[in-house]
Each structure stands twice: as structure tokens, then as C-alpha cells.
Amino acid sequence: MHAWPASEVPALPGKGRDLRIHDTATGGLVTLDPGPVARIYVCGITPYDATHMGHAATYNAFDLVQRVWLDTKRQVHYVQNVTDVDDPLLERAVRDGIEWEGLAERETALFREDMTALRMLPPQHYIGAVEAIPGIVPLVERLRDSGAAYELEGDTYFSVEADPHFGSVSNLDAAAMRLLSAERGGDPDRPGKKNPLDPMLWMAARDGEPSWDGGSLGQGRPGWHIECVAIALDHLGMGFDVQGGGSDLAFPHHEMGASHAQALTGEFPMAKAYVHAGMVGLDGEKMSKSKGNLVFVSALRRDGVDPAAIRLALLAHHYRSDWEWTDQVLADAVARLDRWRAAVSRPDGPSAEALVDEIREALADDLDAPTALIAVDRWAEAQSAGGGTDEGAPGVVSRAVDALLGVAL
Template structure:
């Protein structure tokens, strides 16, 4: 599966700071020192509907991670998946009487277009769950054969007790985990499971649903968590730098994925930092496809909203914060974009040397994009009030905002 085209990242003078970021597993900040190649895995979409602002906020956060690393003169090995077969996709296709494969392809194409418009840097590897199945089957067999998994009426379940570190990502108690498992795709009440929290690794073929050859597992399709594990281990290996996604993925998805990988390899941890973006709400509730309270990136673009303004709206909130999308958020972003473009359109201006440092410092400090925006606001205000004599300053500001925040002025 192909990703989307990369926008050029301007080179800046000097070198950025190492990234300190909040790690869900430890509950505090960690300073990452990835070496010459930083490795990041971000969980992708289930393509049964268009990209909404909540998705965009998550991918914006991890785009910033990439940009901070690139500014430290590192390479970035970024991997993202597409869950292109799953119950919600099949249910939507059945509801709309369309082919599930065509629906997945259509929405993945739209996602690529949205990411391109928003200047999100593409992954080096963009892998669909279906294309990963040949690599998933042997992992499930290994877990079963080692005793870390078991069969139940033809399905294969992972035993959470096989990983002594289980529970160390989201750090939730058993009651909270059971509740979230039921809400987020698990089946804690199924009779016969060794532990209610045990997640499915391989679902035996169901009538009327797609299935694939699973060798000794029989025909079926993979569970949700093992898909990302197979892709991450194949392309990044254990101990990669950042496992990323929305905060709703901390449990069960990232918790279970870490345990799968750790049971398979005997190594710990799967990722050095588990990083989670906050949820975006609308009308008092988290944006979700099930509730239908969505603002789509593609709809805003069709209405003529500049993608740079959408990006500024996302950047105006700290990535870990839960926040509400409103018309005022967008209007503020549009006004900011207009001020910034006016400021960099002049032939000269106030010195921007300290501004670049301010942006770097803010983003290296747990991706503090709102502080970075305020730094640019201050420079733009000086430009408007009294201008300056530095002929290179507007160009430096324009390149810094593009390189570090993905906003083209």
C-alpha cells in the first residue's frame, strides 16, 4: 500500500533540541535519544468513513514529533498501518450495501488526500492489515505453540497472563480494563475464556465475512492488536522510540499490542515511550463515528477553508489536551494565518534569530505547540507595529513555521 507525497521540509540554521515527551506508561516526561535513526509507529485509520478533526489532531501530534527529530538532523523511520478489515468496516459496508474492499479503498484514498493537504509527513511504510496477514499467521502460531495463546471454538485468544508486564502501559485496574474492553472491541463476557481480558488473535471464518488461509489456524482473519504488532516488529523491531495514537488506544490496543510483542520476543519494552493525543469533542461529546458528531477535514476543504488554517486550529491546543471544536476555533486560526502571512510578506522585519530558538524550545518540551504559536504571534505583532531592518527575517520565519509546524505561509 502506498502512502501520500511528502512536502518539502525546509532546512534551518543550527540544530534542534532532543525531544522530551510525556510517556503514558511511566506517567511522566522522558527525554528521547533515538540515535541517528528515530523509529516511530502510529496506529492508522479503520477506513469506513472520512478523516475527521479528531483524526487530524492525532496525526498532527506525531507529525510534530517527526519534525522535531528531523530538526535534530536525524532520519525518521515512520510506520503507520491501515486497519482495512475489521467489524466496523464490514458493518458499514453491509449497511450501505457496498463492497467492503471498495469502501476501504475509497476512504483510504480520501485520507491520503487530507494528509497531503494538511502537509503531514508520510510514513516510510504504510501497511494494510490485509497485506500483513502472511506475517501475522506465524506470530499467532508461535504464541499458541508456546502456551501464550489458546483456542476456543476455533478462535485463538492471547493469554494476558503470558506477559508479566501486562497492565504497564495504561496502568488501569482490572475493573476499568474490563469496562473498556467491552466498549472497545473486546468480549470480556464470552464463556470459556481463561481471563475476561484475553484478546482475540485469530477469528475463525464466519459465514458471509471475508477470511484468509491461516495455515494451522484454519481460515479466518486476525484480531486487531496482533496486526499492528506484526507490522511494527517487521519494520521497526523491538524497543522502537515512540508508539503513538489517540488516548483511546492506550487500552486495550497499545496495552495488548505491547504484551503480544513482549511475549513473542521475551524483550521489554516494545516501545520506549507510549504517547497519546487527547480527544477532540463537538457539542459536548468526543467526536466519534458511532455518535455521528463529526467535522470532516474533506468537508472543510470543499468549503474553501485553507488547510493551513485547519492545521493552525489543531496547533492551538496542546496535543495531550481534550478540547472542543467550535466555529470560533476555526475563525481564530483563519485570523492568525492572515496576520502571519501579512507579516512575512514584507521585505524585511524584526530579527527572527531568537524566534527560531523559541519555537524549537517549545516543541522540544512535550510538543508545546500553543507556546510556539504565541512566539510567532509576538514576532508578527512587532512586524505590524514597527517593522524591522533584517532583510532575511521574514524568510527565516516562513521557513521555520513550515519546517517545524508544517504550516506553509
């Protein structure tokens, strides 16, 4: 599966700072010090509907992580999956009377278009669950053969007891885990499981649903969590720098994935930091496909909204915060974009050296994009007041905003 084209990242003078970021597992800020190549895995979409603002906010956060790393003169090895076979996708295809493969292909293509328009840097490896199945099956067989998995009525489950570190990502108690498991794709009430929290690794073939050859596992399809584990281990290995996604993935998805990988390898941890973006709401509720309260990136683009304004609307909120999308949020972003473009269109202005340093400092401090935006606002205000005669300043600002914030002026 191919990703989307990369926008050019302008080179800036000097060098950025190492990133301090909030790690869900420890509950505090950690300073990341990757080697020459920083490794990041971000969980991708289940392509049964278009990219909404919650998706965009999440991918914007991890795009900033990449930009901070690139500014430290590191390379970035970024991997993202596409869950192109799963219950929600199959259910939507049945509802709409279309083939599930066509639905997945259509929505993945639209996602690529949205990411390109928003100038999100693409992953080096963009892997669909279906194409990963040949690598998933041997991992499930290894877990079963080691006693870390068991069969129940043809399905194969992972035993959470097999990982002594289970629970160390989300740090939730058993009661909270059970509630979230039921809400987020698990089946804690299924009779016969060793532990209600045990997640499915391989689902035996069901009538009317797609299935693949699972070797000794029989015909079926993979569970959600093992999909990402197989892709991450194949392309990044254990101990990669950041596992990223929305805050609703901390449990069960990232918790279970970490346990799968740790049971497979005997190593800990799977990732050095588990980083989670907040939820975007609309009309007082989390924006989600199940609720249908969605604002789509593609719909805004069709209405003529500049993607740079959409990106500024996302950047105006700290990535870990939960916030609500409103017409005013977009209007403020459009006005900000107009002010910034007017400012950099002038032939000279105040020195930009301090501003570049402020943007770098803000982003290195847990991706504090709102503070970075306020710094650019101050420079634009001074520019509009006629302050400064540095002929190179507008160009420096334009390149810095592009390189570090992903906004083309």
C-alpha cells in the same frame, strides 16, 4: 499499499533540541535520545469514513514529533498501518450496500488526500492489515505453540497471563480494563475464556465475512492488536522510540499489542515511550464515528477552508489536551493565518533568530505548539508595528513555521 507524497521540509540554521515527551507508561516526561534513525509507529485509521478532526489532531501530534527529530538532524523511520478489514468496516459496508474492499479503498484514498493537504509527513511504510496477514499468521502460531495463546471454538485468544508486564502501559486496574475492553472491541463476557481480558488473535471464518488461509489456525482473519504488532516488529523491531495514537488506544490496543510483542520476543519494552493525543469533541461529546458528531477535514476543504488554517486550529491546542471544535476555533485560526502571511510578505522585519529558538524550545518541551504559536504571534505583531530592518527575517520565519509547524505561509 502506498502512502502520500511528502512536502519538502526546509532546512534551518543550527540544530533542534532533543524531545521531552509525556510517556503514558511512566506517567511523566521522558527525554528521548534516539540513535541516528528515530523509530516511530502510529496506529492508522479503520477506513469506513472520512478523516475527522479527531484523526487530524492525532496525526498532527506525531507529525510534530517527526519534525522535531528532523530538526535534530536525525532521520526518521515512520510506520503506520491501515486496519482495512475489521467489524466496523464490514458493518458500514453492509449498511451502505457496498463491497467492503471498495469502501476501504475509497476512504483510504480520501485520507491520503487529507494528509497531503494538511502537509503531514508520510510514513516510510504504510501497511494494510490484509497485506500483513502472511506475517501475522506465523506470529499467532508461535504464541499458540509457546502456550501464550489458546483456542476457543475455533478462535485463537492471547492469554494476558503470558506477559508478566501486562498492564504496564495503561496502569489501569482489572475493573477499569474490563469496562474499557467491552467498550472498545473486546469480548470480556464470552464464556470459556481463561481471563475476561484475553484478546482475540485470530477469528475463525464467519458466514458472509471475508477470511484468509491461516495455516494451522484455519480460515479466518486477524485480531486488531496482532495486526499492529506484526507490522511494527517487521519494520521497526523491538524497543522502537515511540508508539503513538489517540488516548483511547492506550487500553486495550497498545496494552495488548505490547504484551503480544513481549511474549513473542521475551524482550521489554516494545516501545521506549507510549505517547497519546487527547480527544477532540463537538457539542459536548468526544468526536467519533459511532456518535456521528463529526467535522470532516475533506468537508472543510470542499467549503474552501485553507488547510493551513485547519492545521493552525489543531496547533492551537496542546496535543495531550481534550478540547472542543467550534466555529470560533476555526475563525481564530483563519485570522491568525492571515496575520502571519501579511507579516512574512513584507521585505524586512525584526530579527527571527530568537523566534526560531523559541519555537524549537516550545516543541522540544512536550510538543508545546500553543506556546510556539504565541511566539510567532509576537513576531508578527512587532513586524506589523514596523519594528526591525532585517531583510532576511521574513524568509527565516516562513521557513521555520513550515519546517517545525508544518504550516506553509
